[in-house]
Amino acid sequence: MGVEDKTQPIIVKKKVVQGGHHGGSWKVAFADFALAMMAFFLLLWLLAALEADERAALSEYFQNPSAFEGEAMAPSQAIGDGTGADPSIIDFEGLPDRHDVPPEPSEADETLLEEDRERLESLQEALEEAIDRSQALEPFKDQLLMDITPEGLRIQIIDAENRPMFATASARPLEHASGILRELAGLINEVPNRISITGHTDARPLQREDYTNWELSTDRANAARRELIAGGTEPEQIARVVGLSDTVPFDRDNPEAAVNRRITLIVLNQEAEEAMREGIETEATPPADALDAPED
Template sequence: MAINESKQPIIVKKIVKKGGHHGGAWKIAFADFATAMMAFFMLLWILGATTEEQKAAISDYFNNPSVFMGIATSPSQAMGEGTGSKPSLIDFEGAIDMGPLQDPMLDPEQIAALADEQDAARLASLKEILEHKLDQSSTLAPYKDQLLIDIVPEGLRIQIVDKEHRPMFDLGSAKLKNYTSDILRELGALINQVPNRISLTGHTDARPLGDPSYSNWELSTERANAARRALVAGGMRAEKVGRVVGFASTVPFDKSDPNNPINRRISLIVLTREADEAMHEERALLESGREPAPPRPPGVPAPPAPSID
């Protein structure tokens, strides 16, 4: 006898429990908030612990985190026709990374020391670039033996010297030769790629000019100023000039022969931060009515301090 079994449907019952935790999303949001607050308090600490110059240096670094601070093109430095500026001639690949300057835990002295290191590295790199340009540039290469580049305590010094039968200026005049103007224009475009200011000094030989009303003092100063105008015409910003001085024949290149043509020269120094600050201090003394020490010729060490018995 067959037994008919009725088949009952299988019912699956799903139970959803309400309540409990909401996952880990809140942890991520809280971590982001904590990080933002930490960064905010570090910013407040930096603003309170640094001078205005140090703030400017830090700001400049974050705008351009490389050994060449301040190379970003601002609206006043726009490139192209009618702007008076040329595209950058410097290859900045391989610039030294100065990452430690980003550490917000550095004290003002450490920041200043790092800024000095960055300054020295920047000038050393510029020296290498200029020396490379002496070989590669059609403007500079023919006058390579008249362009002397070295590092002095005040910064990177570039001297443009006279040579027999190839003077920089007309005889007894502050008028630049055409090739001298071309050299200075190209140097101006290169120097403009770094934020450092410059000092310009003019030098003559010991030959008198024959005009009692116009001496080598006037001539050396006017020649330095003519060099300044050519540098600016080449694209260097006018405000980068910190000093224009004439030394006449008082600091000869060739001390054994005061009349050597090489003594007639223009000396351009791309100043270190420390040298620039010293120049500011001299100006402050002048404004206060006190007399600062006379400017030292480039590369001449400071006199030793007097001994105390």
């Protein structure tokens, strides 16, 4: 009788680990990516098709994206605009059309502006050389200041403590002041640009109730105009004569300083002259209600 084999068979159970099921999510992500790229390239194509002024207007619109006039609520409004949103350049129904985009300067305009700047810079150099050569102007060299400003070439004739340009509290120019202005006139006449004349005083009040620094500064500016004309300046070349009293001091820390008493001549550049002309034309235009008023 045989021996019974009691050995139990060893059963190995294999655990099958199934791979994760990816499904179709990657296809959705890829489709979104492809759609985004198509939209991006379409945007680039549309931007390339726009004119330069339209691109500028579109950029300005996104800086201040309000569809209405008034103060914009978005913090992206450009500093200094103060007018709220700009209309869109695209004709969406219900939104205003953009009509106030200033035209970009043409190459011809840029050339004229560059020639204007070069002309004023050359005038400044000529004036500085003339002052160095002139025996009449040499003693007053420190009282003649010149620089280029956004309006043009500025020439300031300032008082010194012991060498004023005008008689005390008077609009009568002293002899050397007349000589300076007439010498300058002969040089300024070399350019066609028009001239602005401004009178300034210090903060010391005058001893007259009926005559203030406002009248004095204006009268001194007008006296300077007469001296320029006497020196050969054409009357039509004078664009503006104003008096600013003591409101724009040269020395802000000392309102009564002698340097605050001065005459400022500005040989206007083309942009400043055009802006001044537009301002005069605007002031000369009667209000709309006056145009519609019935005649008596």
